[in-house]
Amino acid sequence: MxxxxxxxxxxxxxxxxxxxxxxxxxxxxxxxxxxxxxxxxxxxxxxxxxxxxxxxxxxxxxxxxxxxxxxxxxxxxxxxxxxxxxxxxxxxxxxxxxxxxxxxxxxxxxxxxxxxxxxxxxxxxxxxxxxxxxxxxxxxxxxxxxxxxxxxxxxxxxxxxxxxxxxxxxxxxxxxxxxxxxxxxxxxxxxxxxxxxxxxxxxxNDAQQIELGTCDWADVALTVHATVVSRSGNRAIVDAGSKVLGADRLAWATGFGRLPEFPGARIVAQSEHHATIEFGDEAPPARGDILRVAPNHVCNTVNLADDLIVFSGGEPVDRWRVAARGANT
Amino acid sequence: MxxxxxxxxxxxxxxxxxxxxxxxxxxxxxxxxxxxxxxxxxxxxxxxxxxxxxxxxxxxxxxxxxxxxxxxxxxxxxxxxxxxxxxxxxxxxxxxxxxxxxxxxxxxxxxxxxxxxxxxxxxxxxxxxxxxxxxxxxxxxxxxxxxxxxxxxxxxxxxxxxxxxxxxxxxxxxxxxxxxxxxxxxxxxxxxxxxxxxxxxxxxNDAQQIELGTCDWADVALTVHATVVSRSGNRAIVDAGSKVLGADRLAWATGFGRLPEFPGARIVAQSEHHATIEFGDEAPPARGDILRVAPNHVCNTVNLADDLIVFSGGEPVDRWRVAARGANT
Incomplete structure (x- = not known):
């Protein structure tokens, strides 16, 4: 950032x-x-x-x-x-x-x-x-x-x-x-x-900017940390859906967000508390694993959170309030 | 309700x-x-x-x-x-x-x-x-x-x-x-x-239930009150976008929400703070008019609000807190 x-x-x-x-x-x-x-x-x-x-x-x-x-x-x-x-x-x-x-x-x-x-x-x-x-x-x-x-x-x-x-x-x-x-x-x-x-x-930055070519993965400064709660075949379900990521999906987007550590994976479906991730030929991560998800549209994601957890050198170092969350009138 | x-x-x-x-x-x-x-x-x-x-x-x-x-x-x-x-x-x-x-x-x-x-x-x-x-x-x-x-x-x-x-x-x-x-x-x-x-x-209820045929307009108990801020041709822009309505749009939805008082109108585009409404052959409402919008997916809309304003007989009578807003972990 x-x-x-x-x-x-x-x-x-x-x-x-x-x-x-x-x-x-x-x-x-x-x-x-x-x-x-x-x-x-x-x-x-x-x-x-x-x-x-x-x-x-x-x-x-x-x-x-x-x-x-x-x-x-x-x-x-x-x-x-x-x-x-x-x-x-x-x-x-x-x-x-x-x-x-x-x-x-x-x-x-x-x-x-x-x-x-x-x-x-x-x-x-x-x-x-x-x-x-x-x-x-x-x-x-x-x-x-x-x-x-x-x-x-x-x-x-x-x-x-x-x-x-x-x-x-x-x-x-x-x-x-x-x-x-x-x-x-x-x-x-x-x-x-x-x-x-x-x-x-x-x-x-966010998955939309990645898919537009406006930024690289190293420039994506906000991700949602989500836990794998279910899996079947080459799919895993994580516990972050539209109430955490937002439901934005422009016509050309390849899914409901992207995973920096799994650039080939796609979020093929989303509910309020589930994101269904397809891992292609790879086996999906195990239940309990924590995955980083870059939302499609970070402005809406931030507006869904009360706080941002600040990382530096891979460690959480601070917590910032989303002071204008919900200030949409 | x-x-x-x-x-x-x-x-x-x-x-x-x-x-x-x-x-x-x-x-x-x-x-x-x-x-x-x-x-x-x-x-x-x-x-x-x-x-x-x-x-x-x-x-x-x-x-x-x-x-x-x-x-x-x-x-x-x-x-x-x-x-x-x-x-x-x-x-x-x-x-x-x-x-x-x-x-x-x-x-x-x-x-x-x-x-x-x-x-x-x-x-x-x-x-x-x-x-x-x-x-x-x-x-x-x-x-x-x-x-x-x-x-x-x-x-x-x-x-x-x-x-x-x-x-x-x-x-x-x-x-x-x-x-x-x-x-x-x-x-x-x-x-x-x-x-x-x-x-x-x-x-x-919500616009999705209307378009699925699960409910009638009289059953839609939550609407967002939005103000017309701009218009051109048969379109009007209101000041409620994805940060108030949510961005949900299933493939078969006819738009980003519906208007109970204008069943023929469609929300053809949405940004964070704008919804673009097409009124077909009718002239759009005037700037400053307040329109009621039924969101596509009411669960996400409620999660974006701190309070619900309760109406009875057309009059606001109470304010209820969305106690579990953001309680998504």
């Missing part, structure tokens, strides 16, 4: 990019502190409640990279946060710009642009109009941001990084902040169109 | 079946109390830590329907539990029977039989030998159990219920307890081969 943190910090520094890592991956104050110590410009979060946890933890520069709607309870909380830290929030419509201005007051905002993931965000050609409307509503528009989430498919990161650069150029070439970057594209972002990156997963 | 609880209690009573509902679905003391008040014989749980939560909550008859392995920390906890409540545990191998006898001592056990789901459990023909070995190891073998999980596919529940009955007959016609039953098969279990059922999901 420490190596992953340093590598991304250096990669950003060398290219003159601001690094604003996404804390939704680790939800953990100890990891966020390391990111800031290594030069991160601030943190990215996904929700108001994540922002509250990190603000209370002493972090003073937070970007909620999400098209927040100021529901009644949320508006009051946003107002309090804006008084507590340097806060930026995302918008992707005139309606949300106006609703935020009315319910919360003037904010520092970034306009979300759709660079090809087709989730939220305006088309690049429509960004200028929204920037103008948001300014008119009283906000201070700090720039634009995008999440090139269509990078999450084999062979897709390169094209997604190009799409991201193109969207930034088309949407706001003169915007102060042009923020992009997912873990698969972060190292591909060149200088110029993008001047800030927000990768999250790179800290810990 | 109250209607679901009563309906299953009556269905079991009418057929003379013991009902031992699986508490992994709700992980909630208030719901478990209602189940016992309506005549449940005891509770089923999946893990030692769930058993601890319910034992501490005052429940005195617990079955861990899982092929537990007595890892060092777990053995001590099992011994404590066995002294605290009437405890039954699952076994599916001579190795686990002997390991439990050595590490924990003699226990009340049920032998797990594979009735077609092909996860854990011995073949029915091998049950008698394991029953004998477990007795020889010192355990008191109370019976056999199976989980006909292959009921989870459209059109599959009827055949799965037949497979379950056949497995019980083949494995242990004279066993004192012959325990089966998933929510899709629970109401199909006839008298005779099975004499105890362990459904879990029926309490709350």
């Amino acid at each position: 420490d190596r992953n943190l340093r590598a991304m910090a250096s990669a950003a520094q060398e290219r003159g990019l601001a690094l604003r890592p996404h804390a939704k991956t680790h939800k953990c104050l100890e990891i966020a502190r390391r990111q800031i110590e290594l030069g991160a410009a601030g943190l990215t979060v996904a929700t108001v409640s994540e922002a509250e946890v990190f603000a209370d933890g002493g972090f003073d520069d937070l970007f909620i990279a999400y098209p927040i709607w100021p529901s009644p309870g949320r508006a009051e909380r946003l107002r309090r946060l804006a008084g507590q830290v340097a806060l930026r929030v995302g918008i992707d419509s005139v309606e949300s710009a106006e609703a935020l201005a009315t319910a919360v007051g003037p904010l520092d905002v970034l306009v979300e642009v759709d660079s090809g993931h087709h989730r939220s965000g305006v088309r690049p050609a429509d960004a200028a109009a929204l920037i103008e409307a948001a300014s008119k509503a009283g906000h201070s528009v700090r720039g634009i941001f995008t999440f090139p989430g269509h990078s999450y498919a084999p062979g897709a990161p390169e094209q997604a990084a190009l799409d991201e650069a193109r969207a930034m150029v088309d949407a706001g070439p003169h915007a102060e902040v042009r923020s992009g970057g997912s873990t698969p594209t972060a190292r591909l972002a060149g200088t110029g169109p993008v001047n800030e990156i927000r990768p999250g997963v790179y800290v810990l | 109250d209607r679901n609880l009563r309906a299953m209690a009556s269905a079991a009573q009418e057929r003379g079946l013991a009902l031992r509902p699986h508490a992994k679905t709700h992980k909630c003391l208030e719901i478990a109390r209602r189940q016992i008040e309506l005549g449940a014989a005891g509770l089923t749980v999946a893990t030692v830590s769930e058993a601890e939560v319910f034992a501490d909550g005052g429940f005195d008859d617990l079955f861990i329907a899982y092929p537990i392995w007595p890892s060092p920390g777990r053995a001590e906890r099992l011994r404590r539990l066995a002294g605290q409540v009437a405890l039954r545990v699952g076994i599916d191998s001579v190795e686990s029977a002997e390991a439990l006898a050595t590490a924990v001592g003699p226990l009340d056990v049920l032998v797990e039989v594979d009735s077609g789901h092909h996860r854990s459990g011995v073949r029915p023909a091998d049950a008698a030998a394991l029953i004998e070995a477990a007795s020889k190891a010192g355990h008191s073998v109370r019976g056999i159990f199976t989980f006909p999980g292959h009921s989870y596919a459209p059109g599959a529940p009827e055949q799965a219920a037949l497979d379950e009955a056949r497995a019980m007959v083949d494995a242990g016609p004279h066993a004192e307890v012959r325990s089966g039953g998933s929510t899709p098969t629970a109401r199909l279990a006839g008298t005779g081969p099975v004499n105890e059922i362990r459904p879990g999901v029926y309490v709350l």
Whole structure:
């Protein structure tokens, strides 16, 4: 993990990019502190409640990279946060710009642009109009941001990084902040169109990054330690299922996670408390053996745990609280 | 929810079946109390830590329907539990029977039989030998159990219920307890081969049960209230993704959950904090609107929440803690 943190910090520094890592991956104050110590410009979060946890933890520069709607309870909380830290929030419509201005007051905002993931965000050609409307509503528009989430498919990161650069150029070439970057594209972002990156997963990595080719096994810093409880033929069952690993499985994934020590094995089925692992021609490990499992999507795995057990040199040395576990509102 | 609880209690009573509902679905003391008040014989749980939560909550008859392995920390906890409540545990191998006898001592056990789901459990023909070995190891073998999980596919529940009955007959016609039953098969279990059922999901139901035809919309007792934060064309994005709904999606599911008020809508994509809903020919709801979402698999959704908000007559009337949230070890 420490190596992953340093590598991304250096990669950003060398290219003159601001690094604003996404804390939704680790939800953990100890990891966020390391990111800031290594030069991160601030943190990215996904929700108001994540922002509250990190603000209370002493972090003073937070970007909620999400098209927040100021529901009644949320508006009051946003107002309090804006008084507590340097806060930026995302918008992707005139309606949300106006609703935020009315319910919360003037904010520092970034306009979300759709660079090809087709989730939220305006088309690049429509960004200028929204920037103008948001300014008119009283906000201070700090720039634009995008999440090139269509990078999450084999062979897709390169094209997604190009799409991201193109969207930034088309949407706001003169915007102060042009923020992009997912873990698969972060190292591909060149200088110029993008001047800030927000990768999250790179800290810990997972089976999806392995299967995308974004990282090597040595870079996978979080695994679930699971016990073999049953076996038959070339299969073993371990006691970690969707309530521990998460149930994420993108269409191209080869299973429900991977095993660093058994790269040929595949998790062919999963229930809440079982993962069924096929070992190919090898005999499966014995009942009672403890296996390390890299989950498909580490952000969801971390959100299922109360604590992370920290290893150094193969030994457990500390326990860190997942401070923002469940902070998803 | 109250209607679901009563309906299953009556269905079991009418057929003379013991009902031992699986508490992994709700992980909630208030719901478990209602189940016992309506005549449940005891509770089923999946893990030692769930058993601890319910034992501490005052429940005195617990079955861990899982092929537990007595890892060092777990053995001590099992011994404590066995002294605290009437405890039954699952076994599916001579190795686990002997390991439990050595590490924990003699226990009340049920032998797990594979009735077609092909996860854990011995073949029915091998049950008698394991029953004998477990007795020889010192355990008191109370019976056999199976989980006909292959009921989870459209059109599959009827055949799965037949497979379950056949497995019980083949494995242990004279066993004192012959325990089966998933929510899709629970109401199909006839008298005779099975004499105890362990459904879990029926309490709350979910989109999977809707799409299997096991329940109607009026039976779906848990929904996530999510806010529309973005929209474009016939799509809306709400602020509940895999960190709130869970990421479960079986191959035959039509999406990542369903909307009771919009039965034609489909959740076509999901991220951690976004669900993308397609509304067909209708215009999507406005930003700020609150939509009710039935998750695909309610057991995982509940495990992501700290509290359940209880509604009666359309009004919030109480808040129940998910006491065994995260109790997955």
